[in-house]
Amino acid sequence: MTAADVHRPAPEAAPPSPARAVPGWLRLAWLYLVSRRAPAAVAVLAGLGATAWASLHWHWDVAGGAAAQQAIPLAIETGAAMVIAVTCYGPFGEPERATGRWLPYLRLAGAVLLTAVAFGVLAAGSTAGGLPGGIPALLRNVAGMTGIGLLAAAALGGALGWTAPLVYLVLAEGALADGATTPWAWPARPPHDLGGALCAGAVLAAGLLVTTVRGARESFRQD
Amino acid sequence: MTATSVPVRPVPRTGRAVPLGLARLLRVELRRNAMPFVLPLIALVFWFDSYRIAATLPPLWAERLYYIFGQGHSLIDFAPFVAGVAAWIGSRDGRRGLADLLATGARPRFAVQFATWAATAIWAVGGYLVFMGATLWALGRSISYGAPPYWPLAVGAVGVAAFSAAGFAAGAFFPTRFTAPVAAFGAVLACGTSSQIGFSEPSGWALILPTNSNGNFGQDAGIFYQFLPDLPIARVMFLGGIAVALVALLGVPVTAGSPRLRHVATVVSAAGAALTVTAIVLATTAQLTANGVAIPALHDAASDRPIPYTPVCGNAGTQVCVQPAYRPWLADVTAALRPVQAQIAGLPGSPARAAQIAAVFAAPSPGLGAPAGGVGQIAQISGQPAVLYLPLGALNLSGAFGQDRTDFLEAIKLQTVHAFVVAGSSYGDLAQVAVEAALMKNAGIPLATQTAVVWPASPWGLPFTVPGGNGPPGQYRYPAQFARAATRFAALPAATRHAWLASHLTALRAGHLTLAQLP
Numbered sequence: 001m002t003a004a005d006v007h008r009p010a011p012e013a014a015p016p017s018p019a020r021a022v023p024g025w026l027r028l029a030w031l032y033l034v035s036r037r038a039p040a041a042v043a044v045l046a047g048l049g050a051t052a053w054a055s056l057h058w059h060w061d062v063a064g065g066a067a068a069q070q071a072i073p074l075a076i077e078t079g080a081a082m083v084i085a086v087t088c089y090g091p092f093g094e095p096e097r098a099t100g101r102w103l104p105y106l107r108l109a110g111a112v113l114l115t116a117v118a119f120g121v122l123a124a125g126s127t128a129g130g131l132p133g134g135i136p137a138l139l140r141n142v143a144g145m146t147g148i149g150l151l152a153a154a155a156l157g158g159a160l161g162w163t164a165p166l167v168y169l170v171l172a173e174g175a176l177a178d179g180a181t182t183p184w185a186w187p188a189r190p191p192h193d194l195g196g197a198l199c200a201g202a203v204l205a206a207g208l209l210v211t212t213v214r215g216a217r218e219s220f221r222q223d
Numbered sequence: 224m225t226a227t228s229v230p231v232r233p234v235p236r237t238g239r240a241v242p243l244g245l246a247r248l249l250r251v252e253l254r255r256n257a258m259p260f261v262l263p264l265i266a267l268v269f270w271f272d273s274y275r276i277a278a279t280l281p282p283l284w285a286e287r288l289y290y291i292f293g294q295g296h297s298l299i300d301f302a303p304f305v306a307g308v309a310a311w312i313g314s315r316d317g318r319r320g321l322a323d324l325l326a327t328g329a330r331p332r333f334a335v336q337f338a339t340w341a342a343t344a345i346w347a348v349g350g351y352l353v354f355m356g357a358t359l360w361a362l363g364r365s366i367s368y369g370a371p372p373y374w375p376l377a378v379g380a381v382g383v384a385a386f387s388a389a390g391f392a393a394g395a396f397f398p399t400r401f402t403a404p405v406a407a408f409g410a411v412l413a414c415g416t417s418s419q420i421g422f423s424e425p426s427g428w429a430l431i432l433p434t435n436s437n438g439n440f441g442q443d444a445g446i447f448y449q450f451l452p453d454l455p456i457a458r459v460m461f462l463g464g465i466a467v468a469l470v471a472l473l474g475v476p477v478t479a480g481s482p483r484l485r486h487v488a489t490v491v492s493a494a495g496a497a498l499t500v501t502a503i504v505l506a507t508t509a510q511l512t513a514n515g516v517a518i519p520a521l522h523d524a525a526s527d528r529p530i531p532y533t534p535v536c537g538n539a540g541t542q543v544c545v546q547p548a549y550r551p552w553l554a555d556v557t558a559a560l561r562p563v564q565a566q567i568a569g570l571p572g573s574p575a576r577a578a579q580i581a582a583v584f585a586a587p588s589p590g591l592g593a594p595a596g597g598v599g600q601i602a603q604i605s606g607q608p609a610v611l612y613l614p615l616g617a618l619n620l621s622g623a624f625g626q627d628r629t630d631f632l633e634a635i636k637l638q639t640v641h642a643f644v645v646a647g648s649s650y651g652d653l654a655q656v657a658v659e660a661a662l663m664k665n666a667g668i669p670l671a672t673q674t675a676v677v678w679p680a681s682p683w684g685l686p687f688t689v690p691g692g693n694g695p696p697g698q699y700r701y702p703a704q705f706a707r708a709a710t711r712f713a714a715l716p717a718a719t720r721h722a723w724l725a726s727h728l729t730a731l732r733a734g735h736l737t738l739a740q741l742p
Contacts, residue, residue, distance in 0.1 A: 044401050075411045082404035162404040163264050170268045
C-alpha cells in the first residue's frame with residue numbers, strides 16, 4: 001500500500017450509511033451534553049417532576065402558613081436547580097478550554113436546554129393541580145434558582161454548585177415566614193409580581209452569562 | 224563489613240502499624256476533606272433559620288431551645304448540606320473509576336472508606352458542636368436560671384453523623400455527580416416529612432423523630448422539673464443505629480476486604496439496624512407524664528425529682544410569688560393582677576395570694592391545675608385560704624411567638640377572672656361570661672379587644688357559645704344584648720358591684736343566674 005492509497009477506503013469498509021451522517025455541530029453538541037451527563041440529568045429532573053406530581057396529587061402538605069405550604073414545591077424547584085448546577089463542569093478541564101472554540105456557546109445552550117427541561121417536567125408534574133402560585137411562579141422560581149446554581153458553580157466549582165440553591169431555599173422559606181417583601185426573595189412575592197420576576201430573571205441572566213463566558217470553576221476541591 | 228554483618232532491621236509489629244496507618248489515613252482525609260468549605264454556608268443557614276429566631280424568644284432555656292432542639296431545626300439546617308457533601312466525598316473513588324484499583328491496595332477498601340467517612344463525620348459533627356456551643360453561649364447570656372439540656376445536643380450531633388453516613392453510603396454505592404444534590408434533596412424531604420409528622424403525632428413511633436416536639440419539649444422543663452432524658456436517649460439510639468448500619472454496610476460488598484471483615488461488617492450492620500428498631504419499639508412504649516415523655520425501660524426515677532427553689536414575690540394588692548426563672552415577668556404579673564384583685568378583694572373565694580405553678584405536659588396530681596375539658600392547663604383558685612395558682616409557662620410569655628407584653632397581661636387577667644367566676648374549664652354561661660367581660664373591661668380590656676384578641680388567644684378560643692355572636696375570627700363581636708348587659712354591669716359604682724357580687728356570687732358560680740338578672 002502506498003501513501004496514495006490512504007485516501008481510498010479500505011475495500012472491506014462499508015460505505016457510511018445516510019442515517020449516520022449526523023451534522024458536525026449536532027454531534028459536537030451531543031458530545032458536550034454527554035460529557036456533562038445531561039442525559040442522566042434529564043432522568044433526574046424527570047424524577048423530580050414525578051415527585052412534584054405525587055406531592056400535589058397526594059397532598060404532601062406541611063402544616064403551617066405560607067412558608068409551610070410552599071415548602072415542598074420550593075424544595076423540588078431547588079432540587080432541579082441543584083441538578084442543573086452540577087452539570088456545569090466537565091471532565092476534560094484545560095484541554096477542552098484550550099481547544100474548544102465553540103465551548104461558550106455549548107455551555108450556554110446546555111444550561112438553557114436543561115433549564116427548559118426542568119421547567120417542562122415540573123410544569124408537567126404540576127398538572128396534578130394545586131401548585132402554589134401556578135405556572136408563573138414555577139417559571140420564576142426555577143429560573144431564579146437555576147441562576148443561583150449557575151453563579152455558585154462559577155464561584156464554588158461545579159461540584160459544590162448545588163449548595164447555593166439550598167441556601168437560598170432556607171432564606172426564601174424564612175422570607176415567606178417573616179412576610180418579607182423584597183423582590184430578591186421572589187418566592188415570597190405574588191406569582192405575577194414584576195419585581196420578583198425581574199430579580200429572578202436578572203439572576204438567571206447573570207448565571208447564564210457567567211456560565212457562557214467562564215464556565216464552572218474546576219479547581220475547587222474536586223475531591 | 225559484609226552483608227551478613229548488617230544488623231537485621233526489626234520487623235514492625237503489625238498490631239501497632241495498622242492503627243498508625245489508619246490514623247495517618249484519617250489525618251490525610253481530614254486535610255483533604257470538602258466539608259470545611261461548606262461549614263460557612265451552614266453557619267449562614269443556621270444563623271438565619273435557628274439562632275435569629277431563638278434569640279427573640281423569652282429568656283428561658285425551654286423557650287429559646289424549643290425551635291432549635293424541640294423542633295429540631297439545628298439538625299434540619301445541617302442535614303441536607305452534610306448529606307450532600309458526604310455523598311460527594313463518598314462517590315469520589317467511583318466517579319474517578321478508581322474503585323477496582325483501590326480494592327487491590329495495601330489496606331482493605333473498607334478501611335479506606337471508613338477513614339474517609341470518619342474524617343467527613345468529624346468535620347460535620349465538630350462543626351455542629353462548635354456552632355451549638357456558640358449558640359448556647361450567646362442565647363444563655365440573657366438567661367439567668369437553669370442550664371440547657373444536653374441530651375438533645377447529643378441527638379443533634381448523632382443525627383449529623385447519621386446523615387453523613389447516609390450521604391456517604393449513597394455516594395459510595397451510586398457514584399455519580401448527581402448523587403450529592405439528590406442526597407441533599409432527599410435530606411430536605413426527610414426533614415420536611417419528619418417535621419410534618421412531628422406536628423401531628425404526639426405519641427407512638429413518631430416520637431422517635433428528632434423533629435417531633437409534640438408533647439415532649441417545652442413547658443416548664445428545666446425550671447420546675449428536669450428535662451427528661453428518656454426520649455433523647457432513644458433518639459440517640461435510633462440515629463446512632465442508622466449511622467452504624469449504613470457505615471458498616473460499606474464493608475459488605477465483595478470488594479470491601481477479606482471474607483472475615485465482610486462477615487464482621489454484616490454483623491455490625493445488622494446490629495445497627497437492630498438498635499434502630501429497638502429504639503422505635505422503645506418509643507412506642509413511651510408514656511406522657513406531667514414532666515414529659517417517659518420511657519419505662521430507660522426511665523430513671525431520679526429524673527422525677529422537682530427542682531428546689533426559693534420563690535421571688537411581689538405585691539398586687541395581695542402577695543404574688545413566682546419561680547426565680549420568671550423574675551423578669553414578676554412586674555408584669557403584678558401589674559396584670561392588681562386591677563383584677565382590686566375588684567374582687569374581700570369577695571367569697573377571692574385569692575389571699577397568688578403563686579406560680581408548673582406548666583406540665585399531662586394530667587398531673589390534683590392541685591397542680593390539671594388540663595381539663597380539652598382547653599389545656601388553666602389558672603385555678605383553690606385551698607383555704609384561697610390561692611390563685613397561675614401556670615405562667617402555659618401562657619405565651621411576652622416575646623414568644625409574636626406575643627407582646629399587652630397580650631401577656633390580658634391573658635393573665637382573663638385567666639384570673641375566669642378562675643374566680645367560672646372555676647372550671649368551660650366557657651361559663653351567659654351571665655358568668657358577662658360578669659367576666661365586665662371585670663375585664665374594668666381591668667383595662669375593652670369589650671372589642673376581648674372578642675378580637677383575648678378570647679381567641681386563650682385556651683378556650685372564641686366564645687361562639689354566646690348566642691347571637693357573629694363575625695369572622697379577629698372581628699368577632701359580642702351580641703348587642705350581651706354587650707349592653709356587660710357594659711351596664713361594668714358601669715356600676717364599684718361599691719354597688721362589689722356588694723352585688725358578694726350576695727350573688729354563689730348563685731352566679733352555680734349557674735343559677737340569667738343575663739337579665741344582672742343589675
